[in-house]
Amino acid sequence: MAKLPILQFEEKIIETVQNNIVTVLIGETGSGKSTQLSQILYRHGYAKSGTICVTQPRRVAAVSVARRVAQEMGVRLGEEVGYAIRFEDRTSSETLIKYLTDGVLLRESLSDPELRSYSVIILDEAHERSLNMDILMGLLKRLISIRKDSNFRVLVTSATLEGEKVSGFFNGCALLKVPGKLYPVEIIYNDDDSKKNYIEAALKKAIEIHVKEPDGDILIFMTGQEDIEKLVKKLEDRVRNLEEGSVMDAVVYPLHGSLPPELQVRVFSPPPPNCRRFIVATNIAETSLTVDGVVYVIDCGYVKQKQYNPATGMYSLDVVKISRVQANQRAGRAGRTRPGKCYRLYPSLVYNDEFLEAAVPEILRTSLAGSVLYLKSLDLPGIDILKFDFLDPPSYGSLGDALRQLYLIDAIDENGAITSVGRIMSEVPLEPSLSRTLIAANENGSLSQALTIVAMLSAETNLLPSFARGSEKKRKHTPLRLPDGDGLGDHIQLLQIYESWSETGFDFEWCREHGLQIRGMSFVKDVRGQLCHIMQKVANCSMEVRGSHASRERKMGYKNLRKALCVGYANQLAERMIRHNGYRTLGLKSQLVQVHPSSVLQPDDDGMFPSYVVYHELITTSSPFMRNVCAVDMQWISPVFKKLENLDINKLSGGFSDSENDVQGEVQDEIKKEVKVVETSADRDSKIQAARERFLSRKGKK
Numbered sequence: 001m002a003k004l005p006i007l008q009f010e011e012k013i014i015e016t017v018q019n020n021i022v023t024v025l026i027g028e029t030g031s032g033k034s035t036q037l038s039q040i041l042y043r044h045g046y047a048k049s050g051t052i053c054v055t056q057p058r059r060v061a062a063v064s065v066a067r068r069v070a071q072e073m074g075v076r077l078g079e080e081v082g083y084a085i086r087f088e089d090r091t092s093s094e095t096l097i098k099y100l101t102d103g104v105l106l107r108e109s110l111s112d113p114e115l116r117s118y119s120v121i122i123l124d125e126a127h128e129r130s131l132n133m134d135i136l137m138g139l140l141k142r143l144i145s146i147r148k149d150s151n152f153r154v155l156v157t158s159a160t161l162e163g164e165k166v167s168g169f170f171n172g173c174a175l176l177k178v179p180g181k182l183y184p185v186e187i188i189y190n191d192d193d194s195k196k197n198y199i200e201a202a203l204k205k206a207i208e209i210h211v212k213e214p215d216g217d218i219l220i221f222m223t224g225q226e227d228i229e230k231l232v233k234k235l236e237d238r239v240r241n242l243e244e245g246s247v248m249d250a251v252v253y254p255l256h257g258s259l260p261p262e263l264q265v266r267v268f269s270p271p272p273p274n275c276r277r278f279i280v281a282t283n284i285a286e287t288s289l290t291v292d293g294v295v296y297v298i299d300c301g302y303v304k305q306k307q308y309n310p311a312t313g314m315y316s317l318d319v320v321k322i323s324r325v326q327a328n329q330r331a332g333r334a335g336r337t338r339p340g341k342c343y344r345l346y347p348s349l350v351y352n353d354e355f356l357e358a359a360v361p362e363i364l365r366t367s368l369a370g371s372v373l374y375l376k377s378l379d380l381p382g383i384d385i386l387k388f389d390f391l392d393p394p395s396y397g398s399l400g401d402a403l404r405q406l407y408l409i410d411a412i413d414e415n416g417a418i419t420s421v422g423r424i425m426s427e428v429p430l431e432p433s434l435s436r437t438l439i440a441a442n443e444n445g446s447l448s449q450a451l452t453i454v455a456m457l458s459a460e461t462n463l464l465p466s467f468a469r470g471s472e473k474k475r476k477h478t479p480l481r482l483p484d485g486d487g488l489g490d491h492i493q494l495l496q497i498y499e500s501w502s503e504t505g506f507d508f509e510w511c512r513e514h515g516l517q518i519r520g521m522s523f524v525k526d527v528r529g530q531l532c533h534i535m536q537k538v539a540n541c542s543m544e545v546r547g548s549h550a551s552r553e554r555k556m557g558y559k560n561l562r563k564a565l566c567v568g569y570a571n572q573l574a575e576r577m578i579r580h581n582g583y584r585t586l587g588l589k590s591q592l593v594q595v596h597p598s599s600v601l602q603p604d605d606d607g608m609f610p611s612y613v614v615y616h617e618l619i620t621t622s623s624p625f626m627r628n629v630c631a632v633d634m635q636w637i638s639p640v641f642k643k644l645e646n647l648d649i650n651k652l653s654g655g656f657s658d659s660e661n662d663v664q665g666e667v668q669d670e671i672k673k674e675v676k677v678v679e680t681s682a683d684r685d686s687k688i689q690a691a692r693e694r695f696l697s698r699k700g701k702k
Helices: 005-019 033-045 061-071 102-109 131-145 162-169 196-214 225-241 261-268 322-331 348-353 369-377 396-406 418-424 432-444 447-458 489-505 508-513 518-538 551-568 636-644 649-653 658-679 679-700
Strands: 024-028 052-056 081-085 088-090 097-099 119-124 154-157 174-178 185-189 218-219 251-257 274-282 295-299 302-309 314-323 342-344 573-577 582-585 591-596 612-620 624-632
Touching: 005 024, 005 033, 005 174, 024 162, 024 218, 024 251, 033 052, 033 061, 033 097, 033 154, 052 061, 052 102, 061 081, 061 097, 061 261, 081 369, 097 102, 102 131, 102 369, 119 131, 131 162, 131 369, 154 612, 162 174, 162 636, 185 322, 196 225, 196 295, 225 251, 251 261, 295 322, 322 342, 322 518, 369 396, 369 418, 369 432, 396 432, 396 636, 396 649, 418 432, 432 447, 432 518, 447 489, 447 518, 447 551, 489 518, 489 551, 489 573, 489 624, 508 518, 518 591, 551 624, 551 636
Parallel strands: 024 154, 024 174, 052 097, 052 119, 081 097, 119 154, 185 342, 218 274, 218 295, 251 274, 295 342, 314 612, 591 624
Antiparallel strands: 081 088, 302 314, 573 582, 573 612, 582 591, 612 624
8 A cells, every 4th residue: 555645744643633632634635534544543542541433424435444444454344443324333342443424423422422432533524514514513612621531632634725614613723734645637627518418428538538548447426326327327338339359348336325335345346457447426436435546537527416495495406516625526536546637527617617615514505403403402501502603504594494393393392492202303313204203103003114114215215116107118027016005195105015025025026026126125124123123222112013904904004104294294294275286385384386296195086185295305306396295184283283373483492682583573474374374274175175076077077
């Protein structure tokens, strides 16, 4: 292994760490900070008084870096060096260096608020500004004033000058800079911006490199799993059609977060002799992950980014331009083992004039309900959520949206104090709506079914067949028809699919016949088992007993399950609009949305959809859609409207500010409008009856 730049600064790093509780290290791409910093501290005795903890923003990085460090130290993974990610823990009592996702560290702090088991906490890749990273920085800023033990240290690493901002956040703490790239990387721009055709542009450039350039692997950055799968297939076809013997052999590997671990690790193994690798990846390959052998990088210049609007409660999944920081990170992947080249599929003018300097922090573009629940569960003295010390404070609207969500699902009371239900929710590694559903299901006897649905929704990939209409002919076999949810909605369908699979003894052939992703379904089965164990532990749930499959009892089970979903999704309700082809979302998010075309929700015999539904998420694609929809009854949601009448965001936060009076007044006015509309049930019922009559009249004339 080449001597990494950070090793030349070992003595300076140790001297700085010894003299400062907090150190910010700006380590440029290729410096070796992710793999070497923990080992440097280990060599100098910092693991004698506790474990050295290193956070990573992604699960793939936590696993791969831990594996690399264990290999370099000559120890077995899971012993002296280990990792912990959601639903998987490969550590032991012998573990001295532990890699984990920032979300796992947050969860650990619930049972150990002062994180006493760790002598050093390293927050790696802070420049990515993940939501959990920003929460951790705020908590550690408080923690360093509490933990006075002489050996406790905090290090925050960044690949950019974002580190100077972090240093300022920690009251001007020590700042070290370590140079990066081992070898020069030539940047080659494209004259045209290839946004609409970046897949074809990447394909053309990759084949051109393969035919004309010397050996060396090619790393291609795409926006997401769908683009990756398209490009992988196109590359395989083109490589296969090249004249035999005219170029070296080639293999094509995808790399994205939904890929099973056994397929992810393939990219870290050297290729066969005289064979080039094409690695088509999302932005998970930008940082932490070092793929030896990459000499050429192709950068499409875009990333798929999920953005949340707290005013509407809606997510949009957009393809957006990357930042200059991200572009430089991508280029840096090419210069690890020898001089490399980075082909940017966009002009230099776009890079200089249209790219932001750094990406928008996740905390400014995502729902904060889970994070706010976590902060509430810590019982920090005098904490006011609206005034919590964030590196980049989110808007009042974002925090208010999170507080309202938590209040409606009983996680906090009207004064903002966490409830017993909220404490249980905080210990379950799920988004609040799903953890609340499990608790409600445990209370009404539908926990077994709810565990199944939650596990299915937690899969990080689309489990169901998703080929477009007209593409059946491309398949060798058309998948058998899946259960239809009895017309009640998508949650019931997910339950029926899993139960049908379980009745076969979890036969993978059944998955193949029905077009289901085998690895994804296997993951669901494992997650369901772990969630069952967690619920038994934190909620004192009894061992689940499978219910009868008799039709009447099964329908009663569906009813109880839908009641539980109504409790968990209290913030995600929608009422059918009579005069519009869609639904109006309730709460403070009034807008017209459609049921997603993929939904199995069905109208009744009169052609009418249910009056009320709950949805798993709102997302904007071609239009605003509710995705994963389930029918619920009016009487189940009445308690939600009563809670809306007394909602006070400032009380829920834990504080009050006169300057926020006007905003609070506007919020209260909106709530009253929403409740008034819902309460006119008699008027609504008459409209429904009139619509039924019109439908039946039209039906009779046909």
